[in-house]
Amino acid sequence: MSKIKVVLFDIGNVLMLAAHQRTIEDYILRHGIPRDLAEGYFQRPDYAETGKGRLEWHDYCERLRMEWRVSISDDEINSIDASHIYAVDLGALSLVEVLMAKMPVGFVTNTCIPEWERYVQLEPRFASQFKTWRSDIHGHYKADPGVPEDIIDRWIPRHLKVKAGRDEVLFVDDSQGNCKAFSDIGAEVFTYTERQPWLLAAYLKQIGLLP
Numbered sequence: 001m002s003k004i005k006v007v008l009f010d011i012g013n014v015l016m017l018a019a020h021q022r023t024i025e026d027y028i029l030r031h032g033i034p035r036d037l038a039e040g041y042f043q044r045p046d047y048a049e050t051g052k053g054r055l056e057w058h059d060y061c062e063r064l065r066m067e068w069r070v071s072i073s074d075d076e077i078n079s080i081d082a083s084h085i086y087a088v089d090l091g092a093l094s095l096v097e098v099l100m101a102k103m104p105v106g107f108v109t110n111t112c113i114p115e116w117e118r119y120v121q122l123e124p125r126f127a128s129q130f131k132t133w134r135s136d137i138h139g140h141y142k143a144d145p146g147v148p149e150d151i152i153d154r155w156i157p158r159h160l161k162v163k164a165g166r167d168e169v170l171f172v173d174d175s176q177g178n179c180k181a182f183s184d185i186g187a188e189v190f191t192y193t194e195r196q197p198w199l200l201a202a203y204l205k206q207i208g209l210l211p
């Protein structure tokens with residue numbers, strides 16, 4: 001019998017397969033953006049601002065146009081940005097579904113509008129059925145100070161309708177930094193390796209969540 005009452009899943013590089021370099025190559029090849037500008041796309045501080053809901057996506061697109069000196073529409077930027085998420089990992093999804101049949105499961109994602117819309121397009125249950133904590137709505141990234149506590153102590157009871165101690169929550173994410181932030185407050189964590197859901201399956205068996 002496992003002590004875990006709730007499982008929280010990251011989405012990008014866990015449930016959804018991601019290829020960030022693909023977006024960068026799209027910018028370079030389709031729109032002639034110099035490689036040195038395009039390479040830093042996902043590390044831009046203003047990209048993180050959109051992910052924290054503090055910069056409107058349109059204003060972010062304006063900045064890109066000014067800086068890159070290219071004519072590229074918001075829609076084109078949306079579709080290039082979304083291109084880094086290219087498929088659902090069906091192995092990971094089947095583990096989520098097995099767990100959901102027996103316990104509350106939630107999703108915790110640092111995301112921005114085009115990426116989120118892509119998630120919903122690839123897995124329509126993200127529109128309402130899959131309860132998701134989104135950085136762009138909450139104004140912080142998940143590992144920001146105080147946020148893991150807030151997710152476990154307040155978001156879980158409100159949205160997953162269960163109260164769980166911090167050590168009764170399993171947090172699954174591919175980012176070591178995110179895992180450390182949750183581990184530091186006492187949650188169980190599993191650092192996921194993209195495309196290797198069987199490693200998670202083995203761990204879930206080991207802790208008694210799967211038979």
Ligand SMILES: [Mg+2]
Nearest residue numbers: 010012013174
């Ligand atoms: Mg991730």
